[in-house]
Amino acid sequence: MGPADFGDVPTWIGGAGALAAGWFAYQTIRSQRQQIGEQQVFIVEQTRFMDEQRQNLELERNELRAQAEERRISQARLIQMSFHTSGSSGGDGAGGLIGYIAWQVEVENTSDDPIHDVTVRFGDAYTAATATEREGFHHPDGGRRSVPVALIPAGHTVLFESPEWPEATVDNNRPALMFTDDGGRRWRRDSYGKLEEAPADWAS
Template sequence: MSIDWGDAPTWVAGAFAAAAAYYTRGMLKSQRQQIEEQRDFIREQSANLTLERRALVAQAEERRYAQARQVEAKRFQNSMRVRNSSDAAIKDVYVEFGERRAVQAVQVVPAGIGSHELYQGEYDIPVALVGPGRHYAFIDSEQCWTEDTAVVFFTDEDGGAWRLDQEGQLEPATRD
């Protein structure tokens, strides 16, 4: 009994098929490695983008508060003094003493060293615009000191509404 091993071309074709299979196996292994490296790279980039986004959000929040933090409010007897120390105007400024809204607003003008302040003009409430460096007094309807907390409401240059109380607590506000 003799085994028919076929002819030479069949052997050559079989050898090429085996080589192609071996090469394909190597290519698949290489592609899997590349895909895994790309996944690692994408995970790393995703983590970096998340950190950058957090930093940008923090910067945006800081910019949002920047102007509002430069507005000062100080209570004096039956009035609340509001100074805009920022480089931009604030708008729609009014003060509430408890449930009462201030009845009068006047601009405060320094009269010089050692002199008293001067009041200039009388403004509708809310005061439409308080320019940079301007200082206003908002007068309560009660003629004497009350325990009611005084709160300044204003809108910054970017349209953000703010609430600043006599203790210096600043927070975003909703407008009525």
Template sequence: MDAGDLATWVGSSFAAIAAGATIWTLKSQRDQIDEQRQFIAEQSATLALERAELWAAAQDRKIAQARQVGMTVQLWARSGVPGDANGEPIPDTFRIEVRNLSIEPIHEVTVRFGEQEAHEASAAVETDLIRRGLTVVTDGPRLNVPVPLVGAGRIYLFTSGPLFEEVDRHRPALLFTDNAGVRWRLNEHGDLREFVPAG
């Protein structure tokens, strides 16, 4: 065997070994990169789920106070309004009872009938009738609408003007701002939505 052939053979062998080591290193690095991509994808999915859960929890906190505000709607006959043929008073206004059952106040409280605002409001005074086991809510002093503040656990009564086409066509909707500054709209069916004024 010639020394030149031996050197070529040894050099070729080392080159082949080096090429094999390079291929093995590249494959190993490619495998590591694939594992890292898979890990990053799993982490991204986990973070997306956590973000969605945090967002849902924030939404629940955001709406928690608003869900504790309610209203009931009644047709009401004002005193002094002529009655029907039987002398019964004829309902000619809406009376809306707004209850803030949350532990925080609500602000800028009003009831609207389309674009028409409630005619007047009053703080409610609850009177217990022990003999009958009833609680009667009566009007307190008259207030301007919108009412700037309704305290926690308080009841306010809102009265429409006399029923006419505009009021009769548009059912009452309660508008209020929660203690976090979010404006809400609640209709008589309990549909609660964040309120964004037009314009």
């Protein structure tokens, strides 16, 4: 048995070159896969970061909107309305006198700024017949004001009175306060306390 034939030098060189090329290709593919993996991790992290940023921005926007809404309505909430009826009670109209009743409505500005163009409506068709600033004895005119009242300063109260109606129908003409805040927004508060922003051209 003769010596083993391991081939000639060119064959060895060719084999070594092929092995080196294969190893290089493997390392290249491995490196590329590693880079792709790192890029995927980076993309996931960036996506998570962007989602967190979007959520934070949305929270900030919501907070700014809430603050703006609070500023918008803060003065209107401080305008108070209280009311009661006054007048004489009579009979049922069949054989006795008919009672005539009027609403008396106090509008108090407890905010730090004036309110404007203030009136009280009764039902769908009636406005206040008179308006008098409380503690009117301090005023030469007794505190009487024209309706609508052009301005109620901070800390002041005005008494509005309705026309007189028969007792049986007065409850159908419940009061609703209407005013413009110091920022120019028009508001309406009904007799149940509901406050809502009204169009600027809402009838006075």
